[in-house]
Amino acid sequence: MDISFSKMHGIGNDFVIIDNSVNRIQLNNNRIAELCDRRYGIGCDQLIILSAPKDKKADVYVRFFNPGGDEAGACGNGSRCVTAWLHDKFQRKNFTLQTSAGLLPTEVIDAFTVKVNMGQPKMNWRDIPLQRDVDSLYLPLSGEPAAVSMGNPHVTFFVEDLSTVDPVFCGQVLEKDPLFPEGANIGFVQMLDRQNMRVRVWERGAGLTLACGSGACASVVNAVRRGLADRYCEVRMDGGNLIVEWDEASNDVLMTGPVHFSFTGQFNLDHYPL
Numbered sequence: 001m002d003i004s005f006s007k008m009h010g011i012g013n014d015f016v017i018i019d020n021s022v023n024r025i026q027l028n029n030n031r032i033a034e035l036c037d038r039r040y041g042i043g044c045d046q047l048i049i050l051s052a053p054k055d056k057k058a059d060v061y062v063r064f065f066n067p068g069g070d071e072a073g074a075c076g077n078g079s080r081c082v083t084a085w086l087h088d089k090f091q092r093k094n095f096t097l098q099t100s101a102g103l104l105p106t107e108v109i110d111a112f113t114v115k116v117n118m119g120q121p122k123m124n125w126r127d128i129p130l131q132r133d134v135d136s137l138y139l140p141l142s143g144e145p146a147a148v149s150m151g152n153p154h155v156t157f158f159v160e161d162l163s164t165v166d167p168v169f170c171g172q173v174l175e176k177d178p179l180f181p182e183g184a185n186i187g188f189v190q191m192l193d194r195q196n197m198r199v200r201v202w203e204r205g206a207g208l209t210l211a212c213g214s215g216a217c218a219s220v221v222n223a224v225r226r227g228l229a230d231r232y233c234e235v236r237m238d239g240g241n242l243i244v245e246w247d248e249a250s251n252d253v254l255m256t257g258p259v260h261f262s263f264t265g266q267f268n269l270d271h272y273p274l
């Protein structure tokens with residue numbers, strides 16, 4: 001059976017998007033891994049599956065899968081790409097995405113720019129989650145990182161010079177630290193000034209990506225919590241820049257940035273066994 005897909009990216013964080021409201025394909029870790037593999041499959045940082053919303057207030061139900069097959073509660077860049085995909089299909093500017101982390105209002109700013117409301121950050125140890133009750137602003141780890149959930153767990157290290165950090169070596173060790181029972185995305189932040197930061201993220205289940213939307217949001221939230229940043233920041237990632245604003249009145253985190261359609265295609269599902 002031939003399945004259609006869209007390949008998109010948000011500043012280099014790339015996705016395969018499948019509208020499963022049409023196809024209803026079955027997925028397991030093996031098939032997800034094959035589709036995400038850059039040699040044996042189509043290749044992407046995350047596989048995104050769209051289906052009919054369960055919540056009447058939503059336009060679509062969105063699920064995000066890392067290449068290892070595990071499902072993530074949030075994906076900021078992926079949410080922005082899904083919004084552009086919906087705009088291309090329905091020619092509307094505002095949408096609501098239903099995700100496992102909640103309902104996300106999104107807005108098409110222009111043909112290549114989308115804003116997503118990532119909702120409220122969660123800092124309580126149980127919500128991140130952490131293994132035990134510790135101060136999430138200064139974790140009992142070397143480098144005393146901060147932790148927050150944007151619907152998925154993020155740990156933020158603040159460093160003087162990002163070029164001195166090996167995010168691959170550090171990230172792959174820390175991602176699976178016992179302090180993080182569900183794993184964690186590991187971010188490294190160099191503050192340039194109170195409204196600009198350089199950020200690199202070792203993504204849980206995906207490795208070092210060119211950008212991480214929820215990681216950009218987590219970096220700004222943790223920087224504001226530490227008194228290092230204003231609530232409006234430009235986040236400079238390897239693949240490009242995002243604007244993040246942690247709105248004081250609503251406590252919501254708004255993230256705006258580029259989206260890009262790469263190509264559409266089809267694959268034969270029989271070539272990707274469960």
Ligand SMILES: N[C@H](CCC[C@H](N)C(=O)O)C(=O)O
Pocket residue numbers: 013045046064066071072073074075076077078152153185203204205206211212213214215
């Ligand atoms: N690897 C992440 C999901 C994707 C996040 C990232 N692509 C984004 O834009 O937020 C996790 O397991 O929580």
